[in-house]
Amino acid sequence: DVVMTQTPVSxxxxxxxxxxxxxxxxxSLVHSDGNTYxxxxxxxxxxxxxxxxxxxxxxFSGVPDRFSGSGSGTDFTLKISRVEPEDLGVYYCYQxxxxxxTFGGGTKLELK
Amino acid sequence: QVQxxxxxxxxxxxxxxxxxxxxxSGYTFTSNYMHWIRQQPGNGLEWIGWIYPGxxxxxxxxxxxxKATLTADKSSSTAYMQLSSLTSEDSAVYFCARGGIxxxxxxxxxxxxxxxx
Numbered sequence: 001d002v003v004m005t006q007t008p009v010s011x012x013x014x015x016x017x018x019x020x021x022x023x024x025x026x027x028s029l030v031h032s033d034g035n036t037y038x039x040x041x042x043x044x045x046x047x048x049x050x051x052x053x054x055x056x057x058x059x060f061s062g063v064p065d066r067f068s069g070s071g072s073g074t075d076f077t078l079k080i081s082r083v084e085p086e087d088l089g090v091y092y093c094y095q096x097x098x099x100x101x102t103f104g105g106g107t108k109l110e111l112k
Numbered sequence: 113q114v115q116x117x118x119x120x121x122x123x124x125x126x127x128x129x130x131x132x133x134x135x136x137s138g139y140t141f142t143s144n145y146m147h148w149i150r151q152q153p154g155n156g157l158e159w160i161g162w163i164y165p166g167x168x169x170x171x172x173x174x175x176x177x178x179k180a181t182l183t184a185d186k187s188s189s190t191a192y193m194q195l196s197s198l199t200s201e202d203s204a205v206y207f208c209a210r211g212g213i214x215x216x217x218x219x220x221x222x223x224x225x226x227x228x229x
Binding site (some may be wrong): 029031035037039048050051054060092094096097099100101102103104105106 | 156157158159171173174175207208213214215217218220221222228
């Protein structure tokens with residue numbers, strides 16, 4: 001299985017600040033169809049995960065532009081700027097390129 | 113709006129089976145993949161498999177072969193996951209999520225399954 005390694009495991013950030021989360025995969029996530037099926041989800045406390053970023057860098061409907069995704073191959077980053085209280089929770093990267101699809105271990109974002 | 117309404121909390125005995133439902137509304141049920149994902153207590157997320165309700169095709173994570181069985185009822189726009197031979201290791205929150213073959217965007221609220229004698 002493709003291993004998705006997220007760092008750091010936890011982050012402490014000030015409101016209004018900026019931060020980033022790294023996600024590295026054990027294999028290239030470029031699919032044979034040319035797409036890279038790398039996604040970012042946020043799970044707020046007591047809620048289901050919600051999609052933030054799809055295919056590396058595309059913001060899902062309703063996601064503020066404070067969130068941005070980048071990367072290629074095996075190395076990906078989620079950046080969050082102007083952090084707001086509603087951004088707190090656990091962030092997961094996910095790959096859908098290889099079977100079985102796998103998630104990163106999660107990064108918990110907390111307030112400083 | 114897209115909604116996935118899952119069935120309620122289950123408390124089941126070891127070695128038994130349980131069937132969880134996920135009722136879809138707000139989109140064409142037969143034209144989207146329905147994925148199932150497990151979240152064990154304090155742990156991350158594991159992909160179990162998907163079903164394509166349009167033709168009943170399924171694909172499973174090998175880890176869940178023989179453990180999970182995915183079905184769908186087009187008449188009621190409801191997807192189901194049956195879990196068999198339950199052990200304490202199967203205690204978890206199970207989510208359904210709608211999307212494409214490689215991804216999912218809309219999640220149900222989750223169903224807590226607790227396996228205990």
